[in-house]
Amino acid sequence: MRQKTRGNLPSELGGFIGRGGELDALGRLLDSSRLVTVTGVGGVGKSRLVLAAARAVSEPDGELPQERYCDGVWLAELAAVRDPALLEIALSEALGLTDHTTRPPRTVLAEHLAGRRLLLVLDGFEQLVDETAELVRELLRHSPGLRVLAAGRRPLALDGELAFPLAPLDGEASLALLTARASAADPAFRVAGADRAALAELCARLDGIPLALELAAARLRVLSPAQVLARLEDRFALLTGGVRGVLPRHRALRTAIGWSHELCTPAERLLWARLSVFAGQFDLDAAEYVCAGPDLPVDSVLDLVGELLAQSLLVREESPAGVRYRMLETVRVYGAGWLESTGDTGRLRRRHRDWYMGLATWCETDWFSPRQEEVAALVEAELPNLRLALECCLDDPEEVHLGQYLAGTLWFYWAGCGRLTEGRHWLDRSLECRESGTPTTTALPADEPSRLKALWVLGYVCALQGDAVAATSALYECRDGAARSGNALAAAYAVHRLGCLALVSDDMERAGELLGSALERYRDAGELNSNVLMCQVELGMALAFQGEPAGALSLCEEVREICEERGERWTKAYALYVLAYAALDAGATPEARRLLTECVEINHAFHDLVGLVLALELLALVTVAEGDAAEAAVLQGAAEPLWDGVGLRLFGSGYFNAPRLMCQERAGEVLGAERYAAYAADGRKLSREALVGRALDAGTGTGRESGKPAAPRRGRRVSTSL
Structure with missing residues (x-):
């Protein structure tokens, strides 16, 4: 029985009518060319045809397509992407890639695709046709197993491309x-x-x-x-x-x-035009705030949305963030033209910006609450609109400080949900706008709170990426600016993140001093949130690494209690990691496994690659301590590729690196070098989802996805001492 092809294709809604001949012809073109572009006028059905063709090869009747696309069929919808710098990020998202490194996203994409055989479906690239063509050319050149099926109003004009003009229905x-x-x-x-x-x-x-x-x-x-x-x-x-x-x-x-x-009635036309300022999906609350006014009462928006839905001018969609609405791109563009003709585009874009700045502020506050996962899902759904709001801020020299505020306020999403690369993009842009010397009519101080916040968040992101130079520069600038302006809270965040940087740089004495100082500053300022608790966890890490488990346990048990009381899970996962480290050091492997299982589950749910790979490395050491050297080797091998997405392997830290080296040494002693390498190679073939499932199921003795059963729990038991 063949394994079902992996991918992210949506299910077909509404049926596919009248394109059987075109579908067969498109399938034949894909057999003969690595790049096929379906072209045609807006509304002619390009998107539906390429999706139908993609579905046809994702579950083929014959063996050849399955072999050709054994790494899946993946859809990248690009219509909402306006910034060329986000093109590679959008493709990475579509492929399910998470990368925390400072490597260019294009390099990450190329390396991911280089040894894979898959079909990439691109839809809605017209606004970035030149940039898309350049990227596709490079990816095809370096990825011999890649094929691209695109849909657009014009071809990409690349060598070897086969254009498939789509005619209207007969x-x-x-x-x-x-x-x-x-x-x-x-x-x-x-x-x-x-x-x-x-x-x-x-x-x-x-x-x-x-x-x-x-x-x-x-x-x-x-x-x-x-x-x-x-x-x-x-x-x-x-x-x-x-x-x-x-x-x-x-x-x-x-x-x-x-x-x-x-x-449409005049009110329906007005709402249609105003809804065109949204990118991608939006909810009713956003529509009411952005679009209502004296000429469009807020209590009329719900009924008008219903009328536009009935006329197929809006689409209703279910999402993890709840019921949302979307305007077909062609319909949106038509509405945008009418809005532009009224001269009201600028005002509506500012209202749109204000709503999403408010949304980000609310989400930052609610991140420290039982609604943390709901917040993550909401920001994920609203990302196209948040990007549009950031663009609106950074396009106006007078509002750069708002862009700095918005980019900084989303720190929890950049750091907590696997978005370091995009976060750095917006933080760098917002800070560069001021440094570029663009003249403004309003003189804003260099040490204003929004800039200081963007600086410490940038320092945090760079530290997690392993870019110590950029992190140090941003954090020192923030610390000095906070001192000049008397901003005690910004100073606390800067000192905290300098302590975090010392921690991953193995300077434990300095890390302890800085993190302890930051905690005192937070308490003096009355600050309590996920960042403050993370500072306490990091101080616990520093103590644990220096052989002071009692202090580490005390700090992290307190964090766990507060997190459970507040419903906070993201920081709790890091506290669990430290508690598991201490438990393993004390020889309590069952407790260490229980703690790490919960840690893996939380980090995977939030797409936090840093926390996930740290937990998996330690779980592998727990597994070898339990006597299952083969399964430990599989977990260890599977964790290795994740570090490529994090950055400098284990931050170059001897302390963070110790569990991995111990696992390799102890499992290698039991298995021998050749068998260890074979099991680790099996692990490297696992997808992230399969790896997490295996880690959560570890210890049951059942068979694994790699095709080899877990090794029986016998043989020499190894020391658990760290």
């Missing part, structure tokens, strides 16, 4: 799509003999463009086919005018959307 397929969507909107819909001619004429007038047909189908819920056709005819001359030389199909789509726009 008459029969158009009618089938129109009637299917009308029946879905209204189960009572029936095609009577007299209506068939009107429906066929409607399909012809809309040139078989699927988006246009679906918009028309929504109207068939309240109008007869003849009425729909008549209303379209009434506005045809007005809505097909415009720039000379525009293709008829472009005009037909514009007719369909413009016709839907004309059929």
Whole structure:
């Protein structure tokens, strides 16, 4: 039985109608070329076709495609990406990569893809066509097992690319799509003999463009086919005018959307235009805040959203963050044009920015609460809008300080949810804007709180990436600026992160001094949050590494109690790591395993790669101490590739490195070098999800995904002393 191909393709909703021939032809092109681009006018069905083709090869009938795409079929939706610097990050996200290093994201992508065989589906790259083409060229050149299936209004214009122009649906397929969507909107819909001619004429007038047909189908819920056709005819001359030389199909789509726009009430049109300022998904609260005003009462927004949903102008989606809405890109662009014509775009973008600054502030506060995982899911869902808000701040020299505040406020997401690379991108940009000397009409002090916050967060991110030079520079600047301005809280954060930097640099005496000083500063300022507790955990680490387990246990037990009382889990995971370290040192391997199992589970849930790999390394040592050297070797081997995404292996630290070296030595003594290497190689083949599942299941004696059973628990027991 073949293993199901891995990937991230969404399930098909609504059925796939009328493209059987195109689907077969596209499959043949993929067999003969490593780059195929489906092109066509907006709304013609490019996205659905490439997704259908991708699904077809993800569970193929024959063996060849399965072998060709044995590493999965992955979708990267790029329509919401506007900043070229985020293109590689978006592709990394789509592939499920987490990288905390200072390596360029393009290098990370290339290294990940180099030895893999997979299909990468790119959708919505038009706004970054040149940058996308350059990236695809480089990835294809260095990844012989990679194939790319793209969908856009124009080809990428690369050597070896096969363009697949997608024509509108023919008459029969158009009618089938129109009637299917009308029946879905209204189960009572029936095609009577007299209506068939009107429906066929409607399909012809809309040139078989699927988006246009679906918009028309929504109207068939309240109008007869003849009425729909008549209303379209009434506005045809007005809505097909415009720039000379525009293709008829472009005009037909514009007719369909413009016709839907004309059929909307003035309030619906106004909301449509204002909703165009959102990127990706949004929720009702955001829509009410951003879009409401004297001409659009807040209590009317819910009903208007319902009307736009009924007309297929909005899409309702379920997400881990709850019910959300999304506007199809073509519909959004049309609304944005109307908003621009009213001269209200700037005001709406600022309201959008204000909402997401408020959201980030609330999320930072709520991170230290039982809603921590909810906050992580919400920020993940809102990331396209948060990026747009950051762009809005940094595009205006007068509002750079707001960008610094927003980038700094999201520290918990950058550090706690595996987003170090993107966090550094925004922090660097926000700080460079001020340093660039861009003139402003409002003179802002260099030591303002927003800048100091961005500096200590940047120092934190750089330290976790293993970039000690950049971390030191940012933290010293923050500390000195805090001293000049009398900002005691910023000074505490700077001292704390300098202590963290000393910790990962193996300067334990200095780490203890700085972390202890930071804790005193936090207490004097009345500060208590995840950062403060993390400082206490890091001080516990310094004590544990220096052979003072009693002090480490006291500090981390207190942190665990506070975390359990407050519902905080992210910092708790690090406290569990220190407690497990002390338990293993005392020979209490069952307790160490219990603590590390919870630690792994939490870190994986938050995508915290640093915490995850530290816990896995220590769990491997626990496993060899229990007598299962083979399973320890598998876990150890599987953890090794994770460090490539963290940065400098174990921060170059002898203290953090000790469990890994001990595990290798002790497991190697039991297995021998050759068998140890074989089990470790098995581990390196595991996906992160499989590795975590195996770690959580370790000790049961059951078979593992690697195909080799866990070694029986026999043979020489090893010392547990660290």
